[in-house]
Amino acid sequence: VIDAILWSVVTVAAYLLAQAVSRRFGDPPWLQPVATSTLMVIAILVACRVPYVRYAHATVGISFLLAPATIALAVPLYRQLAAIRRNALAVGTGIACGSLTVIVSVTLIAHALGCDDVIVRSLAPKSVTVPVAMAVSGQIGGAPALTAVFAVMSGILGAMLAPYALRFWPEHFAGIGIGTTSHGIGTARLYALSRAAAGFSGLAMGGNAILTAVFVPPLAAAVETLLAR
Amino acid sequence: MKATAGSAAVVVAFVLLAIACEMLLAALHVPFSSAVLGLLVLLGVLLARRRIDPPVDGAAHVLLTWFPLLFVPSAVGAMAYANVLAHSWLGILVALLVSTPLGVAVAATVGTRIARRLGTDS
16 A cells, blocks of 8 residues: 555656656647656666566556546547548548558568567557557457557657648548557647547547557468458 | 536546446457447547537546656666567668558658548538
8 A cells, every 4th residue: 555655646747747858848749747756666676676567567556547538538528529520531541551551560660670479469459548559459369468569659649740640631631640650649749739639539539449450460460361362 | 728626537437448348348258448348438438429528628638738758667668678689770770661651651642632532621
């Protein structure tokens, strides 16, 4: 219990500090509070010689809140529902094409650059929300915990890209792009920039979670049979 | 939007909904996200009620404002894989740095083009 309180407080404090620093510099894309607070926590854990397992166990409370926060995305999504219905074909096709692009490009590049088979499998489902990514990774012979790390990295990357995406594309489709590739972390960043974009992003995140859960395992099996020949 | 007692109750309701979805998926042996299932359930509720009550709005706002913090423990998991990451860092880094912006660009561009052609996005 002391461990849980201690490490939860350390995590929240690190995040608040990271957020304050980021605000002070005007929230530049390269300074993501998730990334900087993560590095701070890792530094503290290493300095105190605390293994990750103990920290993860102590902070299950924080991780558990991910589920209700994801559920809360239904609110901005509901507000955009009329616009989403009007654009159903554009939204659906965009999510599907983006999803496939990431799965194919990430696995091909990692494979070409000599990554282990387990790493390639762990990268394939990395675009989606952590619990789905981990489940799919386990199904196709990846390392689920490694996939969680890759998923968070993609999310942070998407959070960095969010302000640029809003400049390049209409806000609805910037949301589709970020939600398809960067799940909750990208969507959370968008929520601070544009509620409308966050509504579309939440939809894309849910849509890609379903697509990845349904299509990545058969895709992996197909690639395997092709390579076995 | 202030965090009122009503909003706090809604946050608790979201937590209970998440637990219920988790238990349902575990019982059915479906490897899916209880969070995304819960999102769909809440969306269904909002559709049925045809409005967002202020406590629900407040609860969602609080949770979404603190959303990034909740990912920190998962991200710290990188330290457990320091060996793997140190060994294959180049491939992983390039794969992530290329695929993520590429996916954003493809999804956003395809969506924008189709919406323009159909004239659906105002």
